[in-house]
Amino acid sequence: MPQSIPKLRTRKPTSVVPYPLVLLEGEEKGGKTFEAARFSGSPHVGTTYWLELGEDSADEYGAVEGADYELIEHDGTYRDIMGQVEAVHAESKRAAAAGEKPVVLVIDSGSQFWRMLVNWTQDRARRSNTGQNTLKYDPDAEIKPGMNLWNDGAERWHRLMYFLRTMPGIVVLIARGKEVQALDGAGNPIPKTKTWRVEGHKSLAFDATVWVRMLRGDNSAYVVGARSLKLKVPREGKPLRVPDFSLEKLIFQMMGCKQHAEPQPTPQLVGDLAQPLIEKVEKTSKEEGLVGLKKLWKTVGEDESLSRDEITAIRAAMEREAAALANPPKLDDPTSDAARLRAAAAEEQQERERDPFGDDPTAAA
Numbered sequence: 001m002p003q004s005i006p007k008l009r010t011r012k013p014t015s016v017v018p019y020p021l022v023l024l025e026g027e028e029k030g031g032k033t034f035e036a037a038r039f040s041g042s043p044h045v046g047t048t049y050w051l052e053l054g055e056d057s058a059d060e061y062g063a064v065e066g067a068d069y070e071l072i073e074h075d076g077t078y079r080d081i082m083g084q085v086e087a088v089h090a091e092s093k094r095a096a097a098a099g100e101k102p103v104v105l106v107i108d109s110g111s112q113f114w115r116m117l118v119n120w121t122q123d124r125a126r127r128s129n130t131g132q133n134t135l136k137y138d139p140d141a142e143i144k145p146g147m148n149l150w151n152d153g154a155e156r157w158h159r160l161m162y163f164l165r166t167m168p169g170i171v172v173l174i175a176r177g178k179e180v181q182a183l184d185g186a187g188n189p190i191p192k193t194k195t196w197r198v199e200g201h202k203s204l205a206f207d208a209t210v211w212v213r214m215l216r217g218d219n220s221a222y223v224v225g226a227r228s229l230k231l232k233v234p235r236e237g238k239p240l241r242v243p244d245f246s247l248e249k250l251i252f253q254m255m256g257c258k259q260h261a262e263p264q265p266t267p268q269l270v271g272d273l274a275q276p277l278i279e280k281v282e283k284t285s286k287e288e289g290l291v292g293l294k295k296l297w298k299t300v301g302e303d304e305s306l307s308r309d310e311i312t313a314i315r316a317a318m319e320r321e322a323a324a325l326a327n328p329p330k331l332d333d334p335t336s337d338a339a340r341l342r343a344a345a346a347e348e349q350q351e352r353e354r355d356p357f358g359d360d361p362t363a364a365a
Helices: 032-039 078-097 110-127 129-137 147-166 247-254 274-302 308-326 337-353
Strands: 021-026 048-052 069-071 104-108 170-183 189-198 210-214 221-226 240-242
Touching: 021 032, 021 247, 032 104, 032 170, 032 247, 048 078, 078 104, 078 110, 078 147, 110 129, 110 147, 110 170, 240 247, 274 308
Parallel strands: 021 170, 021 210, 048 069, 048 104, 104 170
Antiparallel strands: 170 189, 210 221, 221 240
């Protein structure tokens, strides 16, 4: 039986200017954090949430005249940080639906978030079998992470960017920028040539709606690029200089954003519907056990939006979780991770008890 052709769905553009994701980068002590704190007191914005990552100035900058923001608490792990970002994303959607002033999220800094992912990638490379075998013979050896590990780090970065790009509010992402030695395609220095580098993932500038640079000792700021019909930035030559710069001036005057005019939300792009539901399966297994999995099994089977292949993949994940719940690992299993850790700890303890000159005190005389 031939498959029916889907019905075409269209709408006219609203011409509404979206709230921006502002990349605010520049030299150290250039005023980036101060400007973000000052913006939190703007009468055009609602609640400002401040996510401090690897910096230590958010408490002090609460004393900036007019500053009004809430500090987000987290434990420093990627999972907890992303959980808090997702919570702000949800709050911004609620505020937008209620017609309230836009929620603002300040992240200080995006450079430190990327550094965390780089360190995580390098640590995983050192922990790998290949890395451990190399370090066994040379503890100072250089361990280069494979492409699969870098892809994992990039995926975590892109997940953050997804929430920032689709948030129906204003995002100010602070990053470090500086002038560095220019390199050629082979990675060799180009004599007498400098270039500017922003510390972060290479796609950061693409994700930002507007890119602003602040320099130390300069009362101006420079707009490097902007995705805007109203704010015209030269494509060639020097960035656009903005005297007496403020984020409020940039967003609500130069870019033309309005308080209660948020455009239609952009749907998330997913390869299929299975992956988010597989993640739900894992969460349900941990929180509700077999009872929750049985309910989800029925729900998935009745979901007409899922293809047969997607249902098969989701139910296979359910079967794996159900089998793990029905047959938990035994505490005395010598092949379990816990048993291996206990054995390693015991061996280390024995090593410490040995005589430093090599004599084993437990050996027979």
